[in-house]
Amino acid sequence: MSTPDLSQMSMLDLFRFEAESQIAQLNASLLALELQPTAAEHLEACMRAGHSLKGAARIVGLETAVKVAHVLEDCFVLAQQGKLQLEKKHIDVLLRGADLLGRIASPPDGDEAWADHAGSAEVQAFLLALPAVMSGGEAAPWPHTAAPAPAAPSAPSAPSAPTPAEPKETVASPAPLSAAVPAEPAPALSAPASTPAPVAAPAGTRSVRVSAESLDHLLSLTGESLVESRRLKPFAASMLRMKRVQREAMQTLDLLQQKLSTAPLDEFTQATLSELRTLMQQNQHQLSDQVNELEAFDRRSVNLSQRLYDEALACRMRPFADGTGGFARMVRDVGHTLGKSVRLDISGSVTQIDRDILEKLEAPIGHLLRNAVDHGIEDGAIRRAAGKQEQGVVRLEARHSAGMLLIEVSDDGAGIDIEQLRRAVVARGLSNEETAARLSEAELLEFLLLPSFTLRDTVTEISGRGVGLDVVADMLKQVRGTIRITTRPGQGSRFLMQLPLTLSVIRSLLVEIAGEPYAFPLAYVNRTLRLPAEALQTLEGYQHFSHEGRQIGLVSAHQVLQKGQWRARDGSVCVVVIGEQEHSYGVAVDAFLGERMLVVQPLDPRLGKIPDVQAGALMEDGAPLLILDVADMLRTVQKLTSSGRLQTVDQDGAAQAAVAARKKVLVVDDSLTVRELERKMLANRGYQVTVAVDGMDGWNAVRAEHFDLVITDIDMPRMDGIELVSLIRGAPQLQSLPVMIVSYKDREEDRQRGLEAGADHYFTKSSFHDESLLQAVTDLIGEATS
Known part of the structure; x- marks a missing residue:
């Protein structure tokens, strides 16, 4: 619903809009006074609200509201002067007065003459009741509603007070009528206050009203902008692969030149080979510079889009x-x-x-x-x-x-x-x-x-x-x-x-199922496990595995989603544990793709409810994926189990022993924790991993055996990472060995220093939360098996 256009509202409508805010303030302050009867700030707030309501009611000709507000004012004045000690009986009547003002402003059934006819007895009773309790007596029985009835289930506010019609806006509003207490005569009716905005505007800044629909549209566009900005990452990865191909071409040229060095060559052939080598070196340097510039632009673009999205998201927050x-x-x-x-x-x-x-x-x-x-x-x-x-x-x-x-x-x-x-x-x-x-x-x-x-x-x-x-x-x-x-x-x-925190974005675990990405909302994921295939047991025709002392049933995501047949890979099973206690299940998926913050895209309502699917989203490269409905999946699993149709996970793939030679990676880091983290990440992806405890240990390792990639830290004892990279690039037999720097240093000058030393890629250790490091390894040397 769009924010009301105040310029198109009548004076009576403006009064009603203003009354909602003032009566809410009155209620809140009266409840506070019940606990602290002499609190000056709450008495002042009540006084301002009553005074503003009286003046505004006088402008629109609601004399009954003027009388009620005036009696309230009298009570607050005595309390401010210390001549009246507010007690529960006073608060009871004052709250009824606030309710009465609400009904006068927005009368039942829209009857604008309610206060003069049906509500006249209630108004007169209040005008007698409040002075009576102020004088030490008791209030007479209330003719209309002796006390507000409990709120109906659908509304948490007091039933006898009208529920404010809250405009759906998320930016600061003009100052309320009660911002200052003008002297008599009655104050001019100004723009009414609205519900407090979630983003408070600093003093002196200009505020505007924006409809909820506009903010939702803005958030959607900023989400798309964020997704689009991340499409540069796969493009940069493709350029990195191009760099690898060019390096391999350079190696082939070196090999050819070595072969021809034993044979006599004419001057033209020698000049051609020399020129070709020079051009390829120039091209390699230019490509390296372009890759570095693209990575820098990628970082700036993603940062700017993220900041824009965060600002738009903040406008939704209240x-x-x-x-x-x-x-x-x-x-x-x-x-x-x-x-x-x-x-x-x-x-x-x-x-x-x-x-x-x-x-x-x-x-x-x-x-x-x-x-x-x-x-x-x-x-x-x-x-x-x-x-x-x-x-x-x-x-x-x-x-x-x-x-x-x-x-x-x-x-x-x-x-x-x-x-x-x-x-x-x-x-x-x-x-x-x-x-x-x-x-x-x-x-x-x-x-x-x-x-x-x-x-x-x-x-x-x-x-x-x-x-x-x-x-x-x-x-x-x-x-x-x-x-x-x-x-x-x-x-x-x-x-x-x-x-x-928000329905607009969701933190998710991305998995691969039948060659396609899917997302599990992390709030519904109990644990992720990578089990050896031999850890699966079959009991009474169903597969189970032991986890935290309990047997948990295993089901294939392929069967739940009706997408192909699952087979174990490399002798392991990727499992997502969902559900609670005895209703927990392990869902077998093909692979884990890491965690992502996804912008939720509702599915077209014409599709109806898609089984086991909650919503859609876009990946960083713009590819679509589906967010799974875990509660629906649990019901599907229970139906399959009760009907005896639950299939076992096919482990034939795990039995295949033919495994190609795996590529070798050397990890050089003086931190045991980081070293083991990198080793496990790479080993789980299938690479052979050797570790070195510092730069000197790493230098000895690369001279002793062949590696397809070196990953090194910068700050290490005996020999730092920059020295190690320089030594590798200076050794003729190691010049083509890809080197990646992984460091806590994320300043641009640190990155430039590493790349100038000869590193092919520079990563910060904050990237371990997702698969970006593994993707960079794949881009540099390919998959673990050739």
């Missing part, structure tokens, strides 16, 4: 506070309805969250908060008997951890009765007594997420229908998230939701 405005009021109102004193503590309000995820979190968090107040927090008498504060505390926290968003809802209540839960599982026919008795606490708590499951025997306005936590589970499934429930008797319960 602070957690944007989605929590009504929760504190809702918790208080639900507690009041149940006769409990409860407050909500929110932390992580500035945590940045993707706009789409934040919108989806609203209903699930509302369910968890109501559940905590109703099921978790005990009555006051029970809490006092247990030595607790009479007021219960529900906590809501948002934070980032390990590249994921964590949302936690916890309470200090009685906790979940595990034995009652066990009996409920049996009573509802979800398990028999024998099986239920063996279920662990974690397994039992999973039943709370099932549709229609409840621990209540009676139905109330708030709970008992079993609708709630299954909504949380459904939302998490939509956004590829998970939830973990824990509880401690007498101390409370904890619901921890783990979600991706």
